[in-house]
Amino acid sequence: METMEGVELCFPQLNTSCKKPTQPHTEAMLIYILLSTISLFTVALNLLVIISISHFRQLHTPTNLLLLSLAVSDLLVGLLLMPVEIIYIETCWFLGDILCTLYYVVDYIITSASVANMVLISIDRYIAICDPLHYSTKVTKRRAQICVCLCWVCSVFFRILLLNDHLEQPGRSNSCFGECVVVISYIAGVIDLIFNFIIPITIIVILYMRVFVVAVSQARAMRSHIAAVTGQHSGAVTVKRMEMKAARTLGIVVVVFLFCFCPYYYPTLAGEDTSIDASSAAFEIWLAHFNSCLNPVIYAFFYPWFRESVRLILTLQIFKSGSCDAKMLY
Template sequence: MSITAYQHNVTVQFCFPDNNLSCVKEVRTGTGNIFLFILLSFVSVCTVFLNLLVIISICHFKQLHTPTNLLILSLAVADLLVGLIVMPVNIMGQRDTCWYFGNMACIVVLVINNLSMIASLCSLTFIAVDRYIAVNDPLSYSIKITVSKTSVFIISGWFLSLLYIIIFLYFNENMLPSLIMIRCHGECVMYIKYPWMTVDLIVTFVTPCSIILILYSFIFNVARRQAIAVRSVMNSMANRKVAKVSFTSETKAAKTLGIVVCVYLACWIPYYISSLSFESLSSFSLLWIVFTWLVYFNSFMNPLIYAIFYPWFRASVKNILTCRIFQS
């Protein structure tokens, strides 16, 4: 027999009324919750749509088959998984706290959830390395970085990300159905032991964050030195117009790198800081939901930062939306 109560727009009952070990079911209703679900669903749809545009553009046009674009493609695939699977599952969990699909489906969702997020971070790191080599050693860039080498790095990155997730879930007793720590039937929650929380913090945040910050600082300094050199040459030639263009390029480069780093840090720092005190945070608390969706929102922002600002992307999107890609 289920028990139902109405308080603060939350309907409380049981996930499986006939099971004595059933979890408590919370169904969030009310105008505010409905608006939140619509907003999150819109973000999910936009994330899928934008990343699909990136994937179709790079896969369809052979002119875009470059090492850098392959890295952007890998990033878009990871972010597509976030928008296509991770976000909808999270939205359903916020609407109805029960999990009805069994332990194996829960394991698959946990693997995809963590794999997509870590693969996205891995792709961001590879993009930073690629841009550093391109700016620091442009003459030998085409020799050092090729499509085949980049493909090997991308496959290796995805494989290592999957291997890390399997090890992480297994040693936290989340991997096998017989090892899953189920407090009640109807939940799909990832349990993390505190020592592994520290390991995860180092592997998936501190290390890639440090690499990205260091490389982008080098990129900015090199770009600034090159801009100053060009500007000094043009000033000596009394060509103020070209010097002004050089200064504008330097400013745009600084803004672009600033956006990349700030969005990355803004999306991930609150999540990992709060995860260190996970014992005092409920997985359904408002603060935890906000921090989790900040991480997901990064997958929405990545195609905007890494692709939409490129002229080739605007041109390819125009061809896709007008169905010109079906013409010879």
């Protein structure tokens, strides 16, 4: 039904109803296909990581527990958050103010947990490279499990505090019926920016820079040893490869994280309130969520065991007796 002005409303019987989102059919179909593909890949890639680490016993290591937690948070992004945003591209929000607020609470919790997991992974790699002799005593499965639990618990409490006003008064940011909008005040946005972006990225950059320096130092020491023994400079090739690998990994982690989250935090950086609308395919929101699709590529595809486990999963070898004891690490 349409009003006298020819504008279709979410609730035609209400004068305070929002206008129904409209987009050209071709453009809408392209958006649906693109976003659905991203959501599907996010779920599939992270599900492969979860199955791999959960099924194969040899992969039950502290490092992989952190990867598992990261994959779970990213899986939830593709399974819960992305589909809702896809559904409401051309549809009004009919689930009410309470579910609207809860959706954003879950959104923020999952996103915070994902970022926190990335920090834990960088700390784990820092200890493994910079203090390898004490790694097995400092990083245990028990401690990894505790850190993962704290990561999720802290994300829940932090986000509840940040969205406390919206939980007490659901729909406070909506300007009309049929809308699902949450406006984060500038102060709350600054707090979010500091604890969910600046501090994590600073920790990640500092630790990976340290890892890079140590890796290069170890490679040069190895080259000197080889040159002293053989009188040749064949180790230079090894040094070059290790330097490039360390630099590439560091660059991918930092650049992808910044690329995905900078647009979302731009309003806060510009001194403005952050407005998030569930019924629109906002570029900055999807770009931040797209990081969940890239994480399994960055953190898992670099591991040979993941490629081998994917092969075993896709060929249904995991259903064979004793497959969980397969040798994945060489």
